[in-house]
Amino acid sequence: MIPQQIKNPFKPGAGHMPPFLAGRDEEEREFTRLLQQYTILENLVLTGLRGVGKTVLLERLKELAISTGRWAWVGTDLSETASLTDEHLALRVLTDISLITSQIVIGRLEKVNIGFGSQITVQEETLNFNVLSQIYQHTPGLIADKLKCVLETCWHYMKDKNLHGVIFAYDEAQNLADHAAKEQYPLSLLLEVFQSLQRKNIPFMLVLTGLPTLFPKLVEARTYSERMFRILFLKPLDRESSRKAIMKPIEDGKCPIRFGPKSVDLIIEQSGGYPYFIQFICREVYDLFIQRIADGKEPTIPVDEITRKLDTDFFAGRWAMVTDRQRQLLQAIAAMDNCDDEFTVQDIAGMSKNMLEKPFGSSQVNQMLSSLSDMGLIYKNRHGKYSLAVPLLARFIRRQTS
Ligand SMILES: Nc1ncnc2c1ncn2[C@@H]1O[C@H](COP(=O)(O)OP(=O)(O)O)[C@@H](O)[C@H]1O
Ligand SMILES: [Mg+2]
Numbered sequence: 001m002i003p004q005q006i007k008n009p010f011k012p013g014a015g016h017m018p019p020f021l022a023g024r025d026e027e028e029r030e031f032t033r034l035l036q037q038y039t040i041l042e043n044l045v046l047t048g049l050r051g052v053g054k055t056v057l058l059e060r061l062k063e064l065a066i067s068t069g070r071w072a073w074v075g076t077d078l079s080e081t082a083s084l085t086d087e088h089l090a091l092r093v094l095t096d097i098s099l100i101t102s103q104i105v106i107g108r109l110e111k112v113n114i115g116f117g118s119q120i121t122v123q124e125e126t127l128n129f130n131v132l133s134q135i136y137q138h139t140p141g142l143i144a145d146k147l148k149c150v151l152e153t154c155w156h157y158m159k160d161k162n163l164h165g166v167i168f169a170y171d172e173a174q175n176l177a178d179h180a181a182k183e184q185y186p187l188s189l190l191l192e193v194f195q196s197l198q199r200k201n202i203p204f205m206l207v208l209t210g211l212p213t214l215f216p217k218l219v220e221a222r223t224y225s226e227r228m229f230r231i232l233f234l235k236p237l238d239r240e241s242s243r244k245a246i247m248k249p250i251e252d253g254k255c256p257i258r259f260g261p262k263s264v265d266l267i268i269e270q271s272g273g274y275p276y277f278i279q280f281i282c283r284e285v286y287d288l289f290i291q292r293i294a295d296g297k298e299p300t301i302p303v304d305e306i307t308r309k310l311d312t313d314f315f316a317g318r319w320a321m322v323t324d325r326q327r328q329l330l331q332a333i334a335a336m337d338n339c340d341d342e343f344t345v346q347d348i349a350g351m352s353k354n355m356l357e358k359p360f361g362s363s364q365v366n367q368m369l370s371s372l373s374d375m376g377l378i379y380k381n382r383h384g385k386y387s388l389a390v391p392l393l394a395r396f397i398r399r400q401t402s
Helices: 024-036 052-065 085-099 129-138 144-156 186-199 214-219 238-250 261-271 275-291 303-320 324-334 345-355 362-374 393-401
Strands: 043-047 073-077 106-110 124-126 165-170 204-210 229-233 377-380 387-388
Touching: 024 043, 052 073, 052 165, 052 204, 052 261, 073 085, 085 124, 085 129, 085 165, 106 303, 124 204, 129 144, 129 377, 144 186, 144 362, 144 377, 165 261, 186 204, 186 214, 204 214, 214 229, 229 324, 238 362, 261 275, 261 303, 275 303, 303 393, 324 362, 324 393, 362 377
Parallel strands: 043 204, 043 229, 073 165, 165 204
Antiparallel strands: 106 124, 377 387
């Protein structure tokens, strides 16, 4: 077995809780504020690029909610969903809530004497999944009506249990729109049901996480969702939080090595403060330093090697899907000063005039951006501007040209 002190504490990987969750105090405070609501006027959306830390923050919020002792938490990761119908979603929600309602006894069969002192069992009927689906099936009306009725019934039986409310958390919720089957509107269904329950003062709160396309999709599905949600856009960690994300795991783990200030600065610079990249680079650097521990002095970080590994592990697969012409367009984007921020079709067309023999016209740019969005490389924000949808993609693209 590896001695505890040498074990690498860093955890690059989707949804892996980091050894130290840095820089999310503000988000935690905001969530705690939302937990004070008796009538739910605000629900929560956590959004941001891949690898910025949405899933692990959601996990942290779950701990926070449960530690109040008065909030129940149910929910699912929707990333594996292949094709979603309204009926699937309704079933999903029933399954989720049944996990807590199946503890609630709603009826009890009395003991029955069956002669000369013997009795048959006490049978308890709880509000389990079977009961919920029967209520669902016997309620007349549309799927939304059925689902509302089941959830109202659930709350009716829960409300005396000293419970403040229930949180329904859905990770990768953009899939509710992206993977909806034809003529199906699961996202609209979810919004409509929760809006209606909340109006009746039923304290069921939604917490949705997803890529930056999520919020525009919510608004598209139901215009009132603009008022229904508090949006928290997760950014890369600032310098101080990045430093903690790097240093704390080593200090807390009583590891036999230290990253000196120069190494830390370099990791911050190379990771751009993106949590996934911090974990990835630190994991590599840690292993390397452990191997050199015998040398007695701090080794230098092999930036080029680590970058190459990151390129292969993280970016290469995405780059391989892109055609030559799309690569030219992405190269034009990566050459712009505002490439890490937001940009317009005109910006790209303009830059391509400076760079390319065969520049792109605006309508061509428009079309190509739309296919790049479908591939998850670009997204369009609510104001019709575009951004790169993969962290540090611009730097990677520039590396491909030089
Ligand atoms: N606040 C943070 N501090 C340190 N590491 C983090 C933080 N947030 C996320 N990470 C790490 O970043 C990686 C990606 O996190 P994840 O929650 O899967 O991102 P997302 O769901 O946004 O794609 C994981 O390895 C996780 O341990
Ligand atoms: Mg995630």
